[in-house]
Amino acid sequence: MATSVFHQPIGTAQSHQHLQNSDFHHEFGHASVKLTFKGFKVETGLSSREGFSSSRRKFGVVQASASHTSVVQPVSYPPNNSTDELRKKSSEAALILIRHGESLWNEKNLFTGCVDVPLTKKGVEEAIEAGKRISNIPVDMIYTSALIRAQMTAMLAMTQHRRKKVPIILHNESEQAREWSKIFSEDTKKQSIPVVTAWQLNERMYGELQGLNKQETADRFGKEKVHEWRRSYDIPPPNGESLEMCAERAVAYFKDHIEPQLLSGKNVMIAAHGNSLRSIIMYLDKLTSQEVINLELSTGIPMLYIFKGGKFIRRGSPAGPTEAGVYAYTRRLALYRQKLDEMLH
Template sequence: MAAGTTHHTIVSTQSHRWNCKNSRLDETTTKVGLVSIRSCSSGNRKLGLVCASGSKSSIIDPVQLPSSGNGESSLILIRHGESMWNEKNLFTGCVDVPLTPTGVEEAIEAGKRICNIPIDVIFTSAMIRAQMTAMLAMMQHRRKKVPIITHKESEQAHSWSQIYSEHTRKQSVPVITAWQLNERMYGELQGLNKQETAERFGKEQVHEWRRSYDMPPPNGESLAMCADRAVTYFKDQVRICLQ
């Protein structure tokens, strides 16, 4: 986009939410809920961060960012709604599981909370639960723009998915999917019941697999490995849009 244009980005993530109080990402099973706003300055640019929160708050009306002129960017982080394996308390990781009816309602509610914020591009993981959340949220947006998944996995896929109407293009929002934004790969824990796994291996061992930064679950990813791919993608792709 041209310099000085107001630019907003929405990111639908897999298994993390922003902890506004401590300014960090927490791995959590908290469902999509209300949204809150943080902002910070970088030189002459301002960045507003709109993050999903699982706790109830006093926010009733849809969120609307204050206008501060040209050069303002907003980053929206939304955790996916409840998946069918969240409901069963199973380790999901990179298994592609859809939302439950409750998860659909949560995604719709999240969309209502951001319906007044202009959105230009959506980044989401390759998982269907994240993509469903993004699509359902966008269906609530007051501008009624159509989210369209971009296909660049091959030259033919890119060519066949082109839009040739400029008017239609302006009424669309590109959705960019990336495996780098997937939830961490839980290895041999994927598909296991979390409670039964704790009883089998011990709560301390399972806690260490889930919460330690450097220790991966058996044949899985550590948080450090997951952060390496996700943060690298954020810096190379998402940050470019924000700038």
């Protein structure tokens, strides 16, 4: 079997060869990935200055909306710069990314984009399986796209979580929606995980390809043209979004809304889509526009990053609920595991 990409430093030319390997996404899902947890010491991704300053700049917006919600604990920054630097250095949190399980249009091989299609039975099973893999990893906040396939995936995955907190979708679309979904028990709030839905995390908008069969489109316009529409970085499909355009809104959302949560020590799960997640991974792993072309994500396979000292450290895909190695990554995760064991036994 080929070496897993997680045996290799992601930031090297060699590892990008691995990213280009078409086995890449299968390897995420293979049980042997657990070996890769041992001695993996590569730091990749964000050198965060730019990201954080932009996060801070827009942070008022996050706080303003969070303060109206019933379950999100707003995060706040200390005013003083040196304390801020210290916090940046000391904070650590888990970030789980998951592409939704198979949808009914994945099954039919149709371009889906922003069409709101549900999961197949296989997709439901994939989401549950994904949930088992991450069932011991703390999750304090969930972000999903506005599309049902990502939301189903997040909710189904959480049915498997050992902590048994209840994921609750926040409704901030109007004052009335906020009022009507209020929770009046602090205890119940503590046993909840806020789920934020954001259109910015949606699949790229596929324009006039939405609803078309991928094979028939390739037969009609040529395999190369269709590959260019599907995987080039900056060439949009007819009247749709290029990956670059999708990245503009998805990565901006990540920087402005999700990074501040990670920075405050919240463990975050994002359930989204092939292309919105490819653009976020491009940012986290600092892939070039050439490298991202060959990055493929499987449906329903969670990917774990540790956010530490202002950097994203890629940890691969948790092999299963019994994989103790996952928790050795950071002291906080180890403590969380210990507490969880004490609580549940």
